Structure formats: structure tokens, C-alpha cells
Amino acid sequence: MALTLSEVEHIAELAKLSLSDEEKARFREQLSAILDYVAMLNRLDTSAIPPTATVLPLRTVLRPDEVTPSFPREKLLANAPDANAGMFQVPPVLE
Amino acid sequence: MAANESGLHNRTLRQVSGLLRDGQVSSVELTEAMLARIEAVDPAIRAFITVTPDLALDHARRADEMIAHWRNGTIDTLHPLAGVPLAIKDVILVEGVPATCGSRILENFRPPFSATVIEKLLAAGVVILGKTNTDEFAMGSSTENSAFFTTRNPWDTTRVPGGSSGGSAAAVAARMAFGALGSDTGGSIRQPASLCGVVGIKPSYGRVSRYGLVAFASSLDQIGPLARTVGDAALILGTIAGHDPKDSTAMRLAMPDCYHRFEYATDLKGLRVGVPKEYFIEGMQSEVETAVRDAVKVMESLGAEAREVSLPHTEYALPVYYLIAPAEASANLARYDGVRYGLRVGGEGLGVRDEGLWDEYRNTRGVGFGAEVKRRIMIGTYALSSGYYDAYYLRAQKVRTLIKGDFDAAFKEVDVIACPVTPTTAFKIGEKADNPLEMYLSDVFTLPANLAGICGISLPCGFDTAGLPIGLQLMGPAFGEERILKVAAAYEAVTGWHTRPPGV
Structure with missing residues (x-):
């Protein structure tokens, strides 16, 4: 199944990845080959098979509702590319 | 010494x-x-x-x-x-x-x-x-x-x-x-x-x-x-x-x-x-x-x-894996956005249209991730995207059930x-x-x-x-x-x- 260039651009936009033209061309070719390969799954009739999302039995894990110390603010901000007044700083999102 | x-x-x-x-x-x-x-x-x-x-x-x-x-x-x-x-x-x-x-x-x-x-x-x-x-x-x-x-x-x-x-x-x-x-x-x-x-x-x-x-x-x-x-x-x-x-x-x-x-x-x-x-294959x-x-x-x-x-x-394990693992990866790696930790590449840096925060996301991830990571994020995003979820991700999860079933059956007959x-x-x-x-x-x-x-x-x-x-x-x-x-x-x-x- 051959992806078109605009499909590659659409996927990249959904994933928020800026790609060079050369990357788009290469990914178009490689992703098409991978999708051709995984198409072999269509040989199986899976209509009556339940999906497996996790191998563990689903269970609800509870814990006592106790207040415990959390990370100090400075420690969490130490890796921030930009911080201001105890907060993460990003470019304005509203005019 | x-x-x-x-x-x-x-x-x-x-x-x-x-x-x-x-x-x-x-x-x-x-x-x-x-x-x-x-x-x-x-x-x-x-x-x-x-x-x-x-x-x-x-x-x-x-x-x-x-x-x-x-x-x-x-x-x-x-x-x-x-x-x-x-x-x-x-x-x-x-x-x-x-x-x-x-x-x-x-x-x-x-x-x-x-x-x-x-x-x-x-x-x-x-x-x-x-x-x-x-x-x-x-x-x-x-x-x-x-x-x-x-x-x-x-x-x-x-x-x-x-x-x-x-x-x-x-x-x-x-x-x-x-x-x-x-x-x-x-x-x-x-x-x-x-x-x-x-x-x-x-x-x-x-x-x-x-x-x-x-x-x-x-x-x-x-x-x-x-x-x-x-x-x-x-x-x-x-x-x-x-x-x-x-x-x-x-x-x-x-x-x-x-x-x-x-x-x-x-x-x-x-x-x-x-x-x-099935584990002794041609090649x-x-x-x-x-x-x-x-x-x-x-x-x-x-x-x-x-x-x-x-x-x-067994032969289906590889295609199943290369849908499920990238799908989960594309979600897990969404956290690398250049806001709380890690690399940040500004919106103007690459000469593309400047949409502020959105371009910062695109550029940070475009520059920060290598080819294989981008490839897998792309496959995973595609497999999870609207219109393709059932054909790729859900089908892979169903075949995962069959692969697990193979092992369940085998371990009834053998110990290892x-x-x-x-x-x-x-x-x-x-x-x-x-x-x-x-x-x-x-x-x-x-x-x-x-x-x-x-x-x-x-x-x-x-x-x-x-x-x-x-x-x-x-x-x-x-x-x-x-x-x-x-x-x-x-x-x-x-x-x-x-x-x-x-x-x-």
C-alpha cells in the first residue's frame, strides 16, 4: 500500500514532527514498505477474536488515600528549557 | 596494585x-x-x-x-x-x-x-x-x-x-x-x-x-x-x-x-x-x-x-509487534514537547511558518528525534489514526491474542x-x-x-x-x-x- 506525500505530511502533522523534504520522501517509501509487510495480518480471520491490550488480568489497584510529600517545585523546574516565577514558560498561545 | x-x-x-x-x-x-x-x-x-x-x-x-x-x-x-x-x-x-x-x-x-x-x-x-x-x-x-x-x-x-x-x-x-x-x-x-x-x-x-x-x-x-x-x-x-x-x-x-x-x-x-x-527458518x-x-x-x-x-x-509476531510497539510509542513519546524538560527548538529556528508554541513542538521533535524514532512515531500515529485504527491497531491486538494462545497451548504440553x-x-x-x-x-x-x-x-x-x-x-x-x-x-x-x- 503506497502512501502519498500528502498522507505522509498529514501523519507528520498529527505527530507534530517537522520533516525535511528528503525525510518525507524517504519515509513515504519506507512506511509504504512496512505497511505492505504488515498487510499479511489480513490473511487471518480475526472477526471472532478478542483483542489483547495487556497480558495481565485487569484489576483495580487501590491504595490508602494518604497525603505524601511530592517533588519540590525547584527540582521539577531544574530541567525546564525555560522557567519563570516558579512556572514553565512557553511562547504565548493567545494573542 | x-x-x-x-x-x-x-x-x-x-x-x-x-x-x-x-x-x-x-x-x-x-x-x-x-x-x-x-x-x-x-x-x-x-x-x-x-x-x-x-x-x-x-x-x-x-x-x-x-x-x-x-x-x-x-x-x-x-x-x-x-x-x-x-x-x-x-x-x-x-x-x-x-x-x-x-x-x-x-x-x-x-x-x-x-x-x-x-x-x-x-x-x-x-x-x-x-x-x-x-x-x-x-x-x-x-x-x-x-x-x-x-x-x-x-x-x-x-x-x-x-x-x-x-x-x-x-x-x-x-x-x-x-x-x-x-x-x-x-x-x-x-x-x-x-x-x-x-x-x-x-x-x-x-x-x-x-x-x-x-x-x-x-x-x-x-x-x-x-x-x-x-x-x-x-x-x-x-x-x-x-x-x-x-x-x-x-x-x-x-x-x-x-x-x-x-x-x-x-x-x-x-x-x-x-x-x-517455526523457529528454524529459511535464511x-x-x-x-x-x-x-x-x-x-x-x-x-x-x-x-x-x-x-x-x-x-509465529510469522505474524513481527507485523503485530511493528504495529503495537510503535502505536504505544507514538503515545508515550508525545511527552517530548520541549516544555518541562529536554531539548527545545524555537519556532523561528527552521525558517518555517511561525505558529509559536505549535512550531516549537514540531521543531523540537523534528530536530530532537532520530530517523528510527520518527519512523516508529509515524507508523504508530498512522495505525491509531481515524479510519485506520480497526484495520491496523485493533487487528494487531487481536492477532496478539492468537500469539499468546499459541504459548498457552504449548505450555500445556511442555515445561520450557x-x-x-x-x-x-x-x-x-x-x-x-x-x-x-x-x-x-x-x-x-x-x-x-x-x-x-x-x-x-x-x-x-x-x-x-x-x-x-x-x-x-x-x-x-x-x-x-x-x-x-x-x-x-x-x-x-x-x-x-x-x-x-x-x-x-
């Missing part, structure tokens, strides 16, 4: 544990010897992204105090890992030590907390020597996808060590650490262990806490040990396993006491070994098949009964499954770098265990004519680690492949 002359690095974990306990060597001396070994050997191997000498010596001094307290009776028990230097794959967080995950996007990230497995190792008195190289975000089978450099195979430095835990495997094989932690999502512990001639264990899903393991594919990821012997690896596994309130998938299960024993019986009477016919190296079949004969000579079994959906780890011995650096599908094929025998959530071990079972190590894989049912460890240790005890050192 000059470190490399001491020969301490050639000892096994078990041996140095005994030396520490008997007071024949201190942890500081041992750690200095290993740091000197790393300095002498690692420029040729490049197993480490970060070596942490100051931290290691701090850990060693603390371990020596622990040992002194044990000797004078202040504490009753001494953990066998106390004072033993280990290496840690760079996807596992150690507070304050850079955790790059082999990626530019985390090049300067210093985690504010340690993984649960690290807390457990430190409580036991382990010495952390440093962080080992990995394919970026553990996505790869050779370390060639590391953003920094490719690790060399200690048996032949023109070849890859395997991956993604290639740095950990090479560090252990080259005697730069007595053991190491890796992570295994589709074979990333077992395949490099095989290519480097060491032992590697992928625990059952839920055996080991993933808290502090940088997430790749959360329904498949497990942390596990690499070491030079089965007993050494089992000891590390026993130390890191168990329930964790911070990871609800880490099951509350008793640890079999075998984890803390160093010796196992070599009698395999009554053991049923299954040999899956695989004939020496690998011969070595694995010979290993099964050795087990038979110890009393085991071997029979052929069928895992009929014996097969190759990977179709070939170590390949040349660059040989598969441009062909993602061909690279993915080197995981064809390991990723079914991740999809089924069962446990597996890779251990040395011979060498090819080029002198490269061959690995034997033993798989057991979920939480059947005791079974595969027992068989692996018995095989190891009567063969001794693990005693041959690489020429570094």
Missing part, C-alpha cells in the same frame, strides 16, 4: 561477592579496578554514554561501611550484591545522572528521581559505574540508532553488539561490569546478550517495576539483568523484582528462593522441552541452528525429554521452550542500517515472548566459525522464571561456553 593487573575484572559476580564478604577486597578497591578497566577498554568498545566515577566511589564507600557493619554484627544480613559494581542502561533513571536514552532530545536531562529498580539495587549496596549506550529510546537492534555513537562488539569490533541494550551487553562481555540492567520490549536484552556471548533475562511482564524506566511500549517493556552466568543474572533479577506501589502492573508475587542461590541441580529428569518448528545461519539443536541434545543427556511443538502464529535467540550471529556495523525491515527481522524470535508476556533467557551455547558467540533462548510461561533459570543453569554447568572471554 594496577587495576588491570589485578585481574579482578575477570572474576564473575559470584566470585567478587565472595571476595567482598571474606574481606579479601574492598568495594572501593574493586570499583577502582573496574573504573580503570573501563578507562583502558571502553575507548575501543564505547559501551558507556556516561561513566560516573565519583558516584561509584561514593556507593563503594557506603558498601564498605555496610560490609563492616555486617562483619561486626551491627547488621544481621549482607546482600550478596553489596559492593558489586554494575552498569545501567541509559533508559533507566538514576537521580542526578544524565539519562539520555540515546537521544538528542534528552541529552541534558538529569532526572529528579531514581527508578524503583535503582532504589532496590542501592539498598542492596550495589555500586553504579555508569550509564550504557542504547538505540534511541530503545528502538533498534544494534545501537546504531543511538544519537551519540555505535557500541562495538567485544568479540569483533567491526560488528554490532546487538541492541537496544547493546551497551550493557558489551560492558558485561568486555568485563567492564559484573552485571548490568537492560530493558526488553521486543528482544532488547536477549538479542544483545546473544550477540555478545553473555546471559540476559527478559522477565515476565509484571515481574519487575517499570517506574523510572523511560517508556517505549508500556504493554511490552520489562527491565531485566545481563551478566556472565545464569546465577549472576538470577541474583540481580531477584533483587529488582517485586511489587511496587508506583507501578500497578508490578505484581505482588513471592520470589522463588532460587534467585538467591548460586548453584542449581544438573538433573533435568522429567523436564519436557519443546522445540518450536537463518546454519551454525545457529546446529548449536541450538545440540543444546537440546545436552538437555536430553541430563534427563530432559525433548519434543517438537508448534507455535503456528528451547529455540534460537536470533537468526544470525553479530552482523557488521552498517550492514542493516539502511533497511528497517531487515533490521527488524533480527528480533523475529524474541518479540513473541513480549507479546505473550512470558519470560525468556538468552545464554551462550556455542560459537560460529568466525568465533562469534551463539545464543540459546529458553522461554517459560508467565512467572515461570524459576523453571527457565533451573534449565539454563543446568545447561551452563555442563557446557561452560560462558567461560570463554572475548579478546579485549
